Amino acid sequence: MSSEPRSSEAHATGWRARFEVPIRVSSTRSPGGGGLELVLAVGKAGREVSFWDPETGAITPVGxxxxxxxxxxxxxxxxxxxxxxxxxxxxxxxxxxFPADGGPGTDLTPGLPEYVLRGSDVAQDGSAIVIAASAEDGFGLWLLPSGGQPRRLYxxxxxxxxSRVSADGAYASIDTTDHNPGxxxxxxxxxxxxxAVLAMLSDGPEAPVRAVRFSPVPGDPRLLVSTERSGFARPAVWHPLTGARIDVDAPELTGDLVTLDWSDDAGLLLLAHVDEGIHRLYEYDLATAGLSRVDHPDGAYFSPDVASPLPCYWASHYGPGNEIRLVRQRFDRPLEVLSLDATRREPKTRLEPGPIVPGTRLKSERVVSKDGTKLQLWAARPPSATGPVPTILYIHGGPNLVTVDGYDPSAQAWLDEGFGFASLNYRGSVTFGRKFREGFWGAVGDRELEDVEAARNWLVDQGIAAEVFIAGASYGGFMTLLSLGRLPGLFAGGLASVAMADWRLAYDDMAPALQAAWRGFIGGTPESAPERFAYSSPLTYVEQVRAPVLLSQGRADSRTPARQAGEYVRRLTAAGGDAVLDWFEGGHETTSTVAMLEAHERELGLVRRALRGQRWSQR
Incomplete structure (x- = not known):
């Protein structure tokens, strides 16, 4: 084994300082035509919500x-x-x-059974809210009119x-699969x-269409959507009452052109071109059909989500007067908001990133998988390194998510301590086209394992990594466990959080919304396709695991339920494996910087034990 990275007390203090201040997560414009923004941060006691007024600079916490x-x-x-x-x-x-002034909250759907929220939107005039909700009876689109009772529309x-709603609350949309079930x-x-269903926009069985936003202009029913007719994301504006449609094909651009927002006068579209993970913003003028580059510094300008009420964790957007608000991050720079006025020159800082502990940039690298598929990998080693160092290979969750060039205090903490750090966008990741995103269908785990192996070998071959530790949360945790079982000998240890360890046990315990998704991805149910569920489950391969394993699991998690995590560690331990199971109260995510710091300390301590040849479990 290589020597254990050593750090001075100053370095130790430095990485802990990254978790001593609130970590800003997003800035989202409020509906209604005003300029206020809701700012979300993760603090020591949990998530913190504030309203920010860009005109005055005032930030008002919500209690x-x-x-x-x-x-x-x-x-x-x-x-x-x-x-x-x-x-x-x-x-x-x-x-x-919940009122912004801290008054008592109101249940907006008191007569409904409990549900998983998979979409929410507010009419610009405040007349209605729409939600997409999943419960035991299926998936529904609900209208919550101001002062009225919830009404199911679909x-x-x-x-x-x-779910999306028009500016005046007259129309609502939901992304459906009724045309192509499963x-x-x-x-x-x-x-x-x-x-009453008025229209459906489909580009055929192979090309999905997703709603982004109705026109911000009251009385205008047009809907901004993202289409994939070419195999890559492109924006379109669709009139559901007439069928009229404007497509922005942009043949000069390769890769995805992601639709972010349109301006308050519905004349301009804000778009993000993604090329090998690099973000470049564009603006499209609907009147002139002109596509132009937006001036901005490097970094990430949006991060798409797949399983929450909003389509993005955070995203750049328009402000009043067609101002562009550039929500920006980098691996080494916390979230900030810049703005571009009508001249579209020289972005100005509107919301400072807050205290910055100097960090290390990660570089976008190209890796080629076993079958020739091109992958994108973010990678760095500590600036002081003169040769290969122990390295963390991080696998994001989803799988239909993506790692962008966004601030990651944990990545910086590993680099502070003398470790290399890399994060892989494997097949299943979004913003690399439809074929890449769907690359894991039908054989869950196979293509992703090829990609993980290629990334691990690239890190070693490039002289970045000595030992490689694989890590990830959710689907990334699943890939961590599956890699340890099906690629034994490649990794020095695995750090898995809220991981899928056994699809069969998990299926019975997970929420109906996720059951529907995984029936499609795996290709059946545990009863109709038991061999597929077993083949894709890390539990099947516990006897082949040779590296130590940490599994962190929330007791109330409905995505990767607790029972299957406990069974994996029990079976691995019985097979002689070195396994540690850390339970925490809560669900699928860490909600405070204190918890983040404690998790990193735990992982750092275990990795150092592995480098000293010591077991992780206390026996």
């Missing part, structure tokens, strides 16, 4: 929220915060509205997510306030 803040979104005009109320972290509950047993290639279905 009176539940202890567990789950996916907050701004209500009308910055006067309220909308979020799922869920006391356990299981992500199953009701949508509530219901299906097939997967349906992402396959996650969505079409957009539009209904009126009475639940």
């Amino acid at each position: 009176g929220l539940p202890a567990l803040v789950d996916c907050p979104a701004p209500g009308p005009d910055g006067r309220s915060v909308l979020m799922l109320s869920d006391e356990t972290g299981a992500e199953i509950g009701h949508l509530w509205s 219901q299906t047993r097939n997967e349906a997510w992402n 396959t996650r290639r969505f079409a957009v279905t539009v209904a009126d306030r009475d639940g």
